[in-house]
Amino acid sequence: MLDVIVVGAGPSGSYASHLLSKSGFSVLNLEEHKEVGKPVECTGLVSQRVFSMVKSGSRVNDVTGATVYFPGGGSIHVEKTEKTIVMDRDSFDKDVSAMAISSGADLKINARVIAVKKDSKGIDVTYRENGERKNARSHIIIGADGINSRVRKELFQERPGRIVSAYQVDSAHRMEDQDSVEVYLGSEYSSGFFGWTAPSGNITRIGVASYRSAAIKHFLRLNSRFPPNKIIGINGGSIPISHVKRTYSDNAILVGDAAGIVKPLSGGGIYTGMVSASHAARASIESLESEDHSSRFLSRYEKYWKSDIGMELAIDGIVQRYLFSMRDSALRNIYDILSKPSNISLINRLGDIDYPSRIVFAMLIRNPSLVGHLLLRR
Ligand SMILES: Cc1cc2nc3c(=O)[nH]c(=O)nc-3n(C[C@H](O)[C@H](O)[C@H](O)COP(=O)(O)OP(=O)(O)OC[C@H]3O[C@@H](n4cnc5c(N)ncnc54)[C@H](O)[C@@H]3O)c2cc1C
Missing domain, CATH: 3.50.50.60 (FAD/NAD(P)-binding domain)
Incomplete structure (x- = not known):
């Protein structure tokens, strides 16, 4: 036995x-x-905490920043001193x-x-x-x-009660900015989740996860932002987001x-x-x-x-349920708040990919109107 x-x-x-x-x-x-x-079904983006658990030579890039694109064309850029790792899964x-x-x-x-x-x-x-x-x-x-x-x-x-479907490609497109991931919010790029890019040298991982509709539909829109005919691999899968x-x-x-x-x-x-x-x-x-x-x-x-x-x-x-069920107009309101320089520096200081609640609480305390936007989703 x-x-x-x-x-x-x-x-x-x-x-x-x-x-x-x-x-x-x-x-x-x-x-x-x-x-x-x-088969690989992953972007391979992890915090340093993961690499403190395992000695691994799989690191392909380090990123310190993230650019988040909102519906209507607005974007914010956040920057951390701590590196996030893009690895070969x-x-x-x-x-x-x-x-x-x-x-x-x-x-x-x-x-x-x-x-x-x-x-x-x-x-x-x-x-x-x-x-x-x-x-x-x-x-x-x-x-x-x-x-x-x-x-x-x-x-x-x-x-698990809540599951999103993800569609991701490896694109032979080298991002000019190798230090930042990109996040795409809004109904064009996802229904109930988001789209992303992660730079890993000569290859960029471009993906979309979607809660209520097929991710591929949104992916095609996201991919049209990048040079055509560069896809060298397709993967994807389902991700449980509740236990x-x-x-x-x-x-x-x-x-x-x-x-x-x-x-x-x-x-x-x-x-x-x-x-x-x-x-x-x-x-x-x-x-x-x-x-x-x-x-x-x-x-x-x-x-x-x-x-x-x-x-x-x-x-x-809880935040996921509210944030990702917002209409585009509501996300534009969120953008107006988050793009204030004082809020960007708060995100830079407190943002943590493993523990995002810290920044959520700090944001809600500093910007009480966010609560209304989240609850009303408009
Ligand atoms: C497109 C995409 C991008 C992602 N990007 C990220 C990211 O950037 N960062 C991140 O942290 N997470 C990411 N994830 C999520 C991450 O991949 C998973 O959360 C992670 O793989 C979970 O690890 P696990 O060991 O629990 O399960 P898995 O990695 O799924 O491992 C389960 C293993 O069990 C095996 N198995 C299944 N059934 C059987 C069976 N009957 N008998 C024997 N073996 C079996 C499978 O072959 C597999 O090897 C992403 C997911 C997707 C789909």
């Missing part, structure tokens, strides 16, 4: 596997694809996975989990490895298997995208996924040491991650 089976070798699964193996527990990490890190995932293997995790690729059953003694997992049906048993299972999680389907029967109500069960834990533990304002899930993985590893270790794998015991996992990032995700979720 294994201590833990981790399903999925994305950043959340590999990081949980690493932390558990490093502490001496037996870990089987199952990954359905033939290669960790492929494929090699980042491989680096986290390599770390897990070095710590002793047993990774099996081309190994797709097809059934998960709980019985009185633990968890029974059926998977297909290179076409061959196999079984493994463990005390605990960690579902790190992304938005369409099989573990969640079999043991939790709940889906499931319960992220633990008897012998089971959900982390990262599988649980919907993602930043609701940006759709960024690498940092939050790895934070949830670290709390999952801690709760699993305590559970294995106490020989108690009950739902009651594992409920501490949810307490751990929520006391760390739960409040941030809750506040950002």
Whole structure:
């Protein structure tokens, strides 16, 4: 009987596997694809906090600024001293996975989990490895298997409530400004979310995420701002922007995208996924040491991650609902307020891609009229 089976070798699964193996527990990490890190469905924009968790050579560019475009042609530019990293997501995932293997995790690729059953003694997992049906048993299972999680389907029967669809390309277009990402707000470029560009040398990642309508429609409009016939790769996918109500069960834990533990304002899930993985590893270790794998015991996992990032995700979720359901006229009003020099310098000082609520609170205190615009959405 294994201590833990981790399903999925994305950043959340590999990081949980690493932390558990490093502490001496037996870990089987199952990954359905033939290669960790492929296919890439990500812009690869993360804070330095992510790189303090993993030593990785996947950094391709550092950005310090962001230009936000509003409907009607207005734009604001914000600048941070702290760098945000644009990374090569494929090699980042491989680096986290390599770390897990070095710590002793047993990774099996081309190994797709097809059934998960709980019985009185633990968890029974059926998977297909290179076409061959196999079984493994463990005390605990960690579902790190992304938005369409099989573990969640079999043991939790709940889906994240809010999901956006994203469409992104790699364009062979070199942005003149390599130090800034761009964000596009308004109905032209998204319904309920936003469009973006991220410079990474000779390639620019151009994407759109949309809540209520197909992202491709908005993407075509955004892409028409850039030179034609430059697309060298297309990717995309779904991003959960709200988490499931319960992220633990008897012998089971959900982390990262599988649980919907993602930043609701940006759709960024690498940092939050790895934070949830670290709390999952801690709760699993305590559970294995106490020989108690009950739902009651594992409920501490949810307490751990929520006391760390739960409040941030809750506040950002509320702001996301208001901000991204605004009409263009309302966004123009927001622009009028944010573009004041004093507000720009506040954003420069307090902006943080992992903890945006700080700037939201500071803005609302300094500009009480924002509350009215947010609530009335006009
Ligand atoms: C277009 C796009 C751009 C994005 N940009 C950013 C960004 O810039 N910054 C950021 O922080 N986040 C970004 N995200 C979100 C980010 O990609 C995810 O939040 C992140 O990948 C979550 O990591 P994870 O390990 O939880 O899940 P995943 O990375 O989805 O990993 C899940 C793994 O489980 C495997 N798996 C699934 N089912 C099974 C099964 N049955 N058996 C075995 N293995 C299985 C999958 O193959 C996969 O390897 C973006 C997402 C999209 C779609």
